Amino acid sequence: MIHVASAVAYRVIKKSLTNISFLLPALMFPVIFFVGFAGALSGVDRIPGFDYEPGYETFQFAFVLVQSAAMAGVFTGFGIAQDFERGFARRLMIAAPRRSGILVGYAIATMIRWVLNTAVVLAIGLLIGMEILGNGLDLFALLLLGLTVNLIGTLWAAGVALRLRSTQAGPIMQFPIFLVIFLAPVFVPIDLLTGWIHAVATVNPFTAFIEGARSLLAGSTEEVGVAFGIAVPLAALFGLWALTGLRSAERG
Amino acid sequence: MSAIVAERLVREFKAVRAVDGIDLEVADGEIYGFLGPNGAGKSTTVHMLTTLMPPTGGRAVVGGFDVVKDGPKVRELIGAALQEAALDPFLTGRDHVRLQASLHGLSRAERASRGGELLERVGLADAADRKIRTYSGGMKRRLDLALALLHRPSILFLDEPTTGLDPQSRNALWVEVARLAREDGVTVFLTTQYLEEADVLADRVGIIDFGRIVAEGTPTELKTEIGRPTVQVAPADPDERDTIIKTLDRFGSPVEAEPGRLAVRLDVGYDLADVVRALDAEGLKVLHLELHEPSLDDVFLAKTGHRLEGQAEAQPEPVGA
Amino acid sequence: MSATAQIAFLGRRAFLRSIRQPGQMAFALVFPLFFLFVVSSGLDPVSSVPGFPADSYVDFMFAIPFVHGALFTALNSAIELGRDIDTGFLNRLALTPARGIAIMLGNLAGGVALVLIQYCIYFAGGLLMGAHFEAGLLGVPVLFVLAALGAVAIGAAGMTVALRSGSPEAVQGIFPLFFVGLFLSSMNMPRNLIENSWFQWIATVNPVSYLIEGLRSLIVAGWDIQTLAIGYGVALGAIALALSVSARAFRARMTRT
Numbered sequence: 001m002i003h004v005a006s007a008v009a010y011r012v013i014k015k016s017l018t019n020i021s022f023l024l025p026a027l028m029f030p031v032i033f034f035v036g037f038a039g040a041l042s043g044v045d046r047i048p049g050f051d052y053e054p055g056y057e058t059f060q061f062a063f064v065l066v067q068s069a070a071m072a073g074v075f076t077g078f079g080i081a082q083d084f085e086r087g088f089a090r091r092l093m094i095a096a097p098r099r100s101g102i103l104v105g106y107a108i109a110t111m112i113r114w115v116l117n118t119a120v121v122l123a124i125g126l127l128i129g130m131e132i133l134g135n136g137l138d139l140f141a142l143l144l145l146g147l148t149v150n151l152i153g154t155l156w157a158a159g160v161a162l163r164l165r166s167t168q169a170g171p172i173m174q175f176p177i178f179l180v181i182f183l184a185p186v187f188v189p190i191d192l193l194t195g196w197i198h199a200v201a202t203v204n205p206f207t208a209f210i211e212g213a214r215s216l217l218a219g220s221t222e223e224v225g226v227a228f229g230i231a232v233p234l235a236a237l238f239g240l241w242a243l244t245g246l247r248s249a250e251r252g
Numbered sequence: 253m254s255a256i257v258a259e260r261l262v263r264e265f266k267a268v269r270a271v272d273g274i275d276l277e278v279a280d281g282e283i284y285g286f287l288g289p290n291g292a293g294k295s296t297t298v299h300m301l302t303t304l305m306p307p308t309g310g311r312a313v314v315g316g317f318d319v320v321k322d323g324p325k326v327r328e329l330i331g332a333a334l335q336e337a338a339l340d341p342f343l344t345g346r347d348h349v350r351l352q353a354s355l356h357g358l359s360r361a362e363r364a365s366r367g368g369e370l371l372e373r374v375g376l377a378d379a380a381d382r383k384i385r386t387y388s389g390g391m392k393r394r395l396d397l398a399l400a401l402l403h404r405p406s407i408l409f410l411d412e413p414t415t416g417l418d419p420q421s422r423n424a425l426w427v428e429v430a431r432l433a434r435e436d437g438v439t440v441f442l443t444t445q446y447l448e449e450a451d452v453l454a455d456r457v458g459i460i461d462f463g464r465i466v467a468e469g470t471p472t473e474l475k476t477e478i479g480r481p482t483v484q485v486a487p488a489d490p491d492e493r494d495t496i497i498k499t500l501d502r503f504g505s506p507v508e509a510e511p512g513r514l515a516v517r518l519d520v521g522y523d524l525a526d527v528v529r530a531l532d533a534e535g536l537k538v539l540h541l542e543l544h545e546p547s548l549d550d551v552f553l554a555k556t557g558h559r560l561e562g563q564a565e566a567q568p569e570p571v572g573a
Numbered sequence: 574m575s576a577t578a579q580i581a582f583l584g585r586r587a588f589l590r591s592i593r594q595p596g597q598m599a600f601a602l603v604f605p606l607f608f609l610f611v612v613s614s615g616l617d618p619v620s621s622v623p624g625f626p627a628d629s630y631v632d633f634m635f636a637i638p639f640v641h642g643a644l645f646t647a648l649n650s651a652i653e654l655g656r657d658i659d660t661g662f663l664n665r666l667a668l669t670p671a672r673g674i675a676i677m678l679g680n681l682a683g684g685v686a687l688v689l690i691q692y693c694i695y696f697a698g699g700l701l702m703g704a705h706f707e708a709g710l711l712g713v714p715v716l717f718v719l720a721a722l723g724a725v726a727i728g729a730a731g732m733t734v735a736l737r738s739g740s741p742e743a744v745q746g747i748f749p750l751f752f753v754g755l756f757l758s759s760m761n762m763p764r765n766l767i768e769n770s771w772f773q774w775i776a777t778v779n780p781v782s783y784l785i786e787g788l789r790s791l792i793v794a795g796w797d798i799q800t801l802a803i804g805y806g807v808a809l810g811a812i813a814l815a816l817s818v819s820a821r822a823f824r825a826r827m828t829r830t
Contacts, residue, residue: 007354011343019342020746028749036756039772043762047618087338091399094302094332095355097324128771168596175603182611188618197614250323252305 001101008092008105009112012079016113026075026113030068030121034060038128041187049192054218057130062213063186064121066206069146070153070177072114076106077157077173084165084249099250103158103242110154111147118146133219141224142216148231149209153177155238162245180206205230255280255315255407255439256301262309263296270296272463273310278441278456280406283433285454286443287548293463294443295335298411301441302332315407328356331405333396335412341385345376345395348384349402356403370398374428390421397428407439408432414449426453447548459552466555475546482507483527484515486540496538499530513540579675580682583666587683590653591646601645602691605638606698612637613702616761626763627793628705635704636788637760638695639716640781642688643724644751648744650684651731655741658826667827677823681728688724692717707795715801716791722808723784727751729815736822758782783807 016022038060045056052059083089092102134142157173164172184206185193193201201207212227256278263271271293278284288294299305301312303323312319315329339348349371353363371377374394384392393413400408410429414422430453432438444450450457451471459467459474467474485500487493493514500506500516503526509515518527524543531538552558592598613631620630627633657663666676696706696713706712735744757772758781767773776782787804790797 003354003357007351010354011340011347011351014347015340015342022342024746025749028753032749032753032756035772036761039757039769040759040761040767040776041616041619042772043622043766043768044616044619047622086340087334087336088340090304090334091338091352092355093304094327094330094334095352097327097357128769171596171600175607178607179611182608182615185615187612187615192618193615194617195614197617250306252299 001098001104004096004098004101005104005108008096008102009109012076012106012109013112016109026072027117027120029071030064030117031124033067034064034121034124035128037063037187038125038130044188047188047192050188052189052214052218054131054133057125057128058132058217059214061121061125061130062217063184063210065118065142065146065213066149066209067181068117068121069114069150070181070206071174072110072117072150073153073155074157074173074177075113076110076154077161078167078170080106080158080161081165081167081169081173084161085167089165089249093250099246100243103155103246106158107151107154111150114146114150115143132217134216135219138216138219138221141221142213145209145212145216145224145227145231148228148235151235152231152238155235155242159238159241159245162242162249165249180204184210186210205234253280253316254278254313255282256284256312256441257314258297258301258310258312260310261297261300261307261312263293263300263305264308270463271300271307274460274463274465276458276465276468278439280439281433281437282455283429283440283442283453285450285457286441286460287445287447287450287457287552288443288460289445292460294445294460295411296463297460298332298334298409298441298443302330302334302409303327328403329405330407330409331400331403332409333393333400333411333413334409335415339384339387339392339395342383344383345371345380345387348395348399349380352399352402358403366402366404367398370401371395374398375424390417393417393421393425397425401432405438407441410440410442412443412445414444414446422449429453447552451548457548459548459555461552461556467551471548474548474551477551480504480518480520481524481546482515482517482544483524484509484513484540484542484544485527485531485538486513488537488539492536495534496531496536499534499536500527502530503527515544576672576675579671580679583671583675583679584682584686587650587653587680588686591649591683591687597649601642601649602694604645605641605691605695606702608641609634609638609695609699610702612761619762622766624763624766629703631699631702631704632793633763633789634761635699635706635792636785638699639692639720639788640723640755640760640785642691642695643720644727644748644755646684646688646691647724647726647728648731648748648751650680650728651735652741652744654680654732655735655739655744658735658739659741663826673823673827676827677732677819680732681725684728685721685724688721689717692720704792706792708791709795712791712796716788719784719787719791719801719804719808722805722812726808726811726815729812729819733815733819733822736819736826739826754779754781758785760785780807780811 016026038057042056044050045052045059083092093099096102156177160169160173183197183200184204185201190198190201190207208223208227208230211223215221215223254277256276258274258276261271261274262269274297286294286297296305300307301314301319303319303326306320314326317325319326349367350363353367358366371380374397376391376395376398379387379391387395397413414425417425426449429440429442433440442453454471456468456470457474458465469477483500485496487496496514500514503522504516504519507515507517528541609631613634617630619625620627620633700706708715731744731747734747757775758779759776764773764776764782767776783803784807787801790800
């Protein structure tokens with residue numbers, strides 16, 4: 001399984017890094033969201049009740065980190081669907097003695113891609129004066145949280161792609177993720193949200209991920225346990241979803 | 253031991269029975285040609301035999317392993333080049349070699365030597381570092397074949413390997429496939445809709461139509477089975493037509509001929525020389541005389557009621573086929 | 574056949590081709606409204622910032638679906654042109670008596686017809702989300718026309734890429750650039766309330782800000798002639814520039830004798 005996973009991961013990474021049409025969109029969106037939101041909405045932290053010590057750039061960085069982690073998985077889902085549409089998946093399915101290795105390969109490649117993209121966003125953040133109050137351990141925990149969310153996104157999108165095997169399934173992969181991401185406290189802390197969006201954000205798992213990331217960036221461990229407590233079982237659940245998707249693809 | 257065995261193999265897609273109870277056996281080292289028009293069930297059969305799709309009925313054993321129960325073991329033994337070359341347009345030929353070799357767990361050294369050797373053999377050594385989107389159709393097919401052979405499979409599946417290729421590329425591929433079977437002992441399961449391809453390459457041919465095998469045997473056996481050769485004559489003088497018919501009737505039974513000509517299927521014991529001698533003895537003059545040996549197309553016609561040639565636009569196989 | 578009739582005919586073809594791709598249509602309809610919905614909900618507390626020009630954030634964001642719609646539909650039209658070149662359809666057109674201008678404008682006309690229908694849906698959707706429209710009934714066509722001009726400008730720019738590259742993927746590739754233009758504008762905040770000086774500068778030099786502000790003025794202020802005129806001026810200027818560049822690209826590709 002290891003050689004299958006590494007072969008698939010190598011191919012995805014090579015393709016992503018050597019073709020600007022794949023590299024750019026995956027990198028552009030987190031950068032645009034970060035610069036656009038952190039730049040334009042910088043005055044938002046003056047709203048009464050907005051209490052986040054590191055500042056609005058860091059506040060938005062946490063969001064973009066979680067958002068890009070999940071969306072990187074969706075991009076991988078597109079790639080899987082395209083592989084099926086173009087027949088390339090057949091090559092993988094015939095050659096791979098253990099087909100679950102294909103899934104692992106896609107997941108590893110997505111993680112690597114996300115880490116690289118996040119490094120770029122982080123560099124831009126530091127360039128525009130973003131403050132990070134967390135220590136090395138906090139940042140390591142942040143990385144683990146991001147990787148877990150990334151895995152959730154990949155497994156979700158892979159499950160859809162493996163079942164439908166068409167790029168027409170793109171919106172089905174993308175839309176639910178987009179929905180849960182933006183129905184979280186993206187722009188202001190959850191306490192400043194009112195009405196239905198507050199109610200939805202309270203039960204939205206992505207709220208926990210974003211708040212966990214914001215805590216770690218602020219040097220606090222508050223919310224972090226909840227974030228991992230939700231993320232890990234969700235990853236396991238979507239792992240099952242992706243594996244049953246793989247079985248569905250095998251049935252043809 | 254047989255390399256491939258299928259017993260009452262069935263694949264249904266909702267209301268469509270794409271493969272309808274196929275039985276076949278392919279011996280080790282044999283080239284088996286699976287001949288049929290588009291939509292006959294060829295690719296669906298290949299997908300089941302290569303573990304890409306489970307059968308909905310019957311069973312198949314490839315290399316001694318059941319395709320459903322022992323998929324991973326089957327995949328270790330086989331190589332496949334399917335209808336669409338299934339290459340990533342954004343990767344180079346060498347990237348594909350690396351990917352395929354890694355998928356099969358080949359070592360770095362083996363990958364380099366075997367990959368280099370195969371790229372050389374299929375004439376792609378110079379183009380190996382170009383992206384696939386710059387390759388011609390023939391180059392893609394050749395790369396696909398090289399990739400299928402990378403891990404030295406003992407059984408090779410080729411699904412319509414020459415469709416869309418120019419005659420030169422097609423001949424080169426035929427030579428390589430024949431060499432693989434004769435020199436390396438690879439069993440080849442080849443689907444085709446080209447009669448000539450099956451005739452030239454295959455040791456045995458299975459004819460499939462509407463999901464069923466309607467005939468099987470060596471090309472010679474099949475041609476012999478449907479009958480004797482026919483002799484076609486064009487009378488020089490229209491007034492001698494009736495006399496020629498009577499003369500020909502002595503050697504066999506009349507069959508349909510081209511306009512202005514007369515034809516007879518020869519009975520056992522007669523050949524072209526007998527007909528020539530008889531016509532000469534009667535002093536009959538002919539403009540044209542030809543012996544027509546049965547072709548696989550005649551076999552196809554005899555077995556299915558329609559010709560294979562011109563069937564290319566028949567209904568496509570169902571999804572996944 | 575006159576050039577106008579050719580434009581109408583080719584426009585109809587472009588329109589039908591787009592509406593027969595339900596996945597693409599659904600995205601262009603749903604995403605802008607969804608974005609309006611979630612962003613205006615999440616950012617509603619921002620409307621309490623002193624000096625904020627609208628009563629609610631949904632009013633402030635109501636202009637954005639029109640820009641999103643223009644972007645998606647215009648680029649899809651350009652992608653289809655790239656596909657026409659890729660598949661050889663443009664060559665087939667070149668062998669007919671169709672005039673070059675008709676081929677170019679027909680493609681754009683199809684996109685504009687489609688986007689105008691979408692605008693009706695965005696407008697109804699925005700009102701349902703509680704947005705107000707200060708310019709009244711007369712302002713609606715003014716809003717739609719300005720947004721449609723934006724679509725023409727984006728479409729003409731996309732066509733240039735399609736004509737130069739002959740590839741739908743290349744047009745797809747410029748989508749992020751337009752998205753950057755949108756995000757680095759006054760989309761989320763009025764320019765005078767942006768605190769980051771570097772961002773305020775980018776938003777000020779970004780022509781997309783003026784298109785958005787023109788559209789927004791009809792929604793939150795009613796008839797602010799100056800802002801509206803600047804919006805129209807920017808859109809028309811962008812069209813003139815994009816069309817002249819795409820016409821050159823068109824001539825280069827269509828070297829008919």
